[in-house]
Structure formats: C-alpha cells, structure tokens
Amino acid sequence: MERISELVAGQGVEELGWEQVQSLIEHAGRVDQLSFKVWTVILAVCAVFAATARLLIRYRRERTCFLEDYLILFATTCLICETGLMHSFIKPMYLIDAATFRLPVLSFLVRSTDSTHSRFGDVLAPLSKVLSSYITFGLLAIFAVKASFLALFYKLLRNVSAKLMAWFWATVAATGMSAFVVVLEGFMICPQFGVGPMQCFVKNGYTISVGSGVVIQSLDIVTDLMIISIPIVLLQMTQLHIQHKLRLTLVLCLSTACIVLSIVRMAGGVTLNVFARNQFSLTWVSFTIHCEAAVAVMAGSVPALHALFTSLSPTTRKRMALSVAEDEFVKEKALQVPARDGRDLSEHEEEEIGLAMPGLVHERARVVSIARWGHSIVGILPKRAGSSGGPSVEGSYPSRNNSADSGLVHPGIAYHEFRRQMGLRDRERNECAKKVIKVTHETTVSSQSASQESLDLNEVNFYKL
Numbered sequence: 001m002e003r004i005s006e007l008v009a010g011q012g013v014e015e016l017g018w019e020q021v022q023s024l025i026e027h028a029g030r031v032d033q034l035s036f037k038v039w040t041v042i043l044a045v046c047a048v049f050a051a052t053a054r055l056l057i058r059y060r061r062e063r064t065c066f067l068e069d070y071l072i073l074f075a076t077t078c079l080i081c082e083t084g085l086m087h088s089f090i091k092p093m094y095l096i097d098a099a100t101f102r103l104p105v106l107s108f109l110v111r112s113t114d115s116t117h118s119r120f121g122d123v124l125a126p127l128s129k130v131l132s133s134y135i136t137f138g139l140l141a142i143f144a145v146k147a148s149f150l151a152l153f154y155k156l157l158r159n160v161s162a163k164l165m166a167w168f169w170a171t172v173a174a175t176g177m178s179a180f181v182v183v184l185e186g187f188m189i190c191p192q193f194g195v196g197p198m199q200c201f202v203k204n205g206y207t208i209s210v211g212s213g214v215v216i217q218s219l220d221i222v223t224d225l226m227i228i229s230i231p232i233v234l235l236q237m238t239q240l241h242i243q244h245k246l247r248l249t250l251v252l253c254l255s256t257a258c259i260v261l262s263i264v265r266m267a268g269g270v271t272l273n274v275f276a277r278n279q280f281s282l283t284w285v286s287f288t289i290h291c292e293a294a295v296a297v298m299a300g301s302v303p304a305l306h307a308l309f310t311s312l313s314p315t316t317r318k319r320m321a322l323s324v325a326e327d328e329f330v331k332e333k334a335l336q337v338p339a340r341d342g343r344d345l346s347e348h349e350e351e352e353i354g355l356a357m358p359g360l361v362h363e364r365a366r367v368v369s370i371a372r373w374g375h376s377i378v379g380i381l382p383k384r385a386g387s388s389g390g391p392s393v394e395g396s397y398p399s400r401n402n403s404a405d406s407g408l409v410h411p412g413i414a415y416h417e418f419r420r421q422m423g424l425r426d427r428e429r430n431e432c433a434k435k436v437i438k439v440t441h442e443t444t445v446s447s448q449s450a451s452q453e454s455l456d457l458n459e460v461n462f463y464k465l
Helices: 002-011 018-026 033-062 067-088 090-101 103-111 114-124 127-157 162-183 185-189 196-203 210-235 242-268 282-311 314-320 324-336 347-353 358-364 370-375 411-433
Strands: 270-272 278-280
Touching: 018 033, 018 090, 018 103, 033 067, 033 090, 033 282, 067 090, 067 127, 067 282, 090 103, 090 282, 127 162, 127 210, 127 282, 162 185, 162 210, 210 242, 242 270, 242 282, 278 282
Parallel strands: none
Antiparallel strands: 270 278
C-alpha cells in the first residue's frame, strides 16, 4: 500500500466524483461492461443449444451415446458453470482492471472514506475463489472439446495409416500434458488458497505474471494446430466420401476460429498498468476464454447437425435405412431357397416372399446408423479364399449411381448377388462333372441322382436386377 500511496501522491492526479469513477470502471476493459454481459450470454446460449441438439440427434439415431458425446456434455456443463460464475464476478473484474490500468480510479480508492473502502472490500472479498473457479471451468471446457475431436478422429484413423496413427497418439499426449499445465497454472505460480493469492499479487509488484500467460496461450495454440493437422491430412485422402470431407471442413474452420481467438487473447490482452509494467487485462482474458469455450462447443456440435441434414435427403435415407431384424429375415428367406412341387419359383411368387424387390427393405426399415451394419448380415458372411477364377460381385443399379452415396454398396444386395453368382458357378460345375450336389455351410441340399433332381439355381433370382 505504501508504493500505491507514493504513486498517487507523486502523480498529482485530479480527484474525480463517484459518477465519473463509476463510468471509468464500466469502460475499464476493451469491451465495456454491458457488451460483455450481452455477448457472453448470447454465445453461451448458442453453444448450449448446439450441444443439446447434437446429443438429442445422436440418441435418436443411435439410441446410445459415445465417448465424444459424453465429452461434449462435460464441456457444455463446464461452460454453463463458467458463465454463471463469471457473471457473478463482473463488477469485481472491472474494478480490478480499472484500479490496475486507470490511475484516477486508483487515486479515488486510496483517498476515499471508510464507507467507500468497505464497499469495495465487500466486492473484492470473493476475488481469489471465484476468479480461479471460472477460469478453470472455461479451460476445462476448451480441452474437453479437444478430447472429443481426438475421440472422433480415432475412429477414422485406426485403419488408415500407421504413421498417421503415431502422430495421433503424439497429439493425444501433448494435449493431455498441456491440459494439466494450463488448468493448474494458477496454483503453480502461487501455491496458496484463500487470501494467499492476493499476497502473491502484492509480492509481484501488483502485476499478474505475463510470462505464464504467454506459456498458456502458446500451449493452447500448439495443441489446436496439432489437432487440426489431422483433418487436413484426412481431407487429402481421395478415399473419403464428399460428405465426410464436408464435416471435416466444418471442424477445421471452427477449430481455426479457436486458434484465432487464442492469438487475439495473447496479442490484445497485454497492457501497461499504472506502474508502467506489462500485464494481462483480466476482463479481456476472461472474455476471450469464454468466447473460445463457446465456439469450441459449437465446433464439436455442428458436424453432427450437418450429418442430420444430410441423412434427411431421400437418397441418403434409402442408403442408411436397414434394420438388423429385416436383415435376418432376408437372409433366412434367401438360404431356404423355397420351391413348390419341385418347380422353380415364378416371378410373382418371388415378389410375394420379398426376394425380388430390393426396394422393399429400404421402404419398410427404420433409419439406423451405419455403425450398426457391423451387427447386420455383413458380419455373418462366410469367408472365402480369393482366387483368380472366382466371380466378382457386379451389378448395375441406376438409382444408386446418381446418389450422393454411390460409393457405398448395400450389404443385403451385395450378399444376394454374391449368392446368385455362386449358384450359377456351382450349377455349371455340376452339369459338367455329373456329381452329387452337396452344400454344407448353413443349409444342406443333397440328391442321389444329380441327373434327375438337380437344383436349378440359374433360374432362382434372389433379387430382380
């Protein structure tokens, strides 16, 4: 306090009234107090709305949530807590910046009466607890979104490239260590609780450490750059479908916005205080951390909304509409190879049992995720060794060639086409060799006389192509 009193007495600052001091306090930062309140609320509401929509969409389509969804939920919860604590601390925040960067305000506080001192003392009482809490929640929200991106990218990278997978794990390690350092940075600089941080502030010459702030912002920027390098590499892969590339582009753009906010926070937050020393503005750092946390939550939620709008298109809905129960039904019908009175099925009878209508499954099935195809009929296909003479699954589907998902092959259609071509090949071999037909995988068809009771698989169509 002696140093502050000497500074005020030596500068000969003109005394101001309470109204003028109040105006200086409300405009102490780069963002005035009213704009601070409005923009922080708007960004928080948009982020919460986007995260809620993402979780509802995921649960409606998948009936479950994955790791990245829980991380987004955790980030949203931290953002809500950070917003509430920060709004309860707005007046002390602007008072600290006004007293740190505006000498007339500091002079007014030194020369004020006891009642005014008690008024400001009540405002600054919860300084250390609230300040550390809301900044910690904001940083936790940012790094939780980064972790959700890494969890999402893991699914795309695990079968792509060993080198890219090694870079992914290096990014995970760097992000984890950075989160540990950033969240615990305040306690590392001043390992005290309660009123202890104020003593550290006095010992440092009434200046918040600039070096530690630069280190934190640098770690945030470096980890963001490492994370966005992954979608950049994935976008260069021609194997990815255009819809996946659009989603990665959205993630890339919004993640780049977070990097820009980190750079702006570091470049625009350093200001000369009343002691002519560089110091970070508390209001500016708090505002930019909140903006980055809100944008990060929206960045983690927008790709899921894009996937919803894409899935609502008619062509995409037909491609993704395949239920596990109906897969089993079609498989059972195909393996039974029914015939009536020893004669082959007619086209009309095939339509009755649903084998000659590929659109039947698409029209009746409910919409599920592609992730469930692993439990569908593809998972039970018999594995066959490759051979040069083996038939390839070919087919022409005009309705699919013009769709956005033409790169995908429906597993049900591919399976029955494969069965049909295998039947043609077996029939040709049996006619040439005049041997007994015997198939022993899931169904067994045997005959004592191949010449009298041969199974004509050539005329059994599992689907009308």
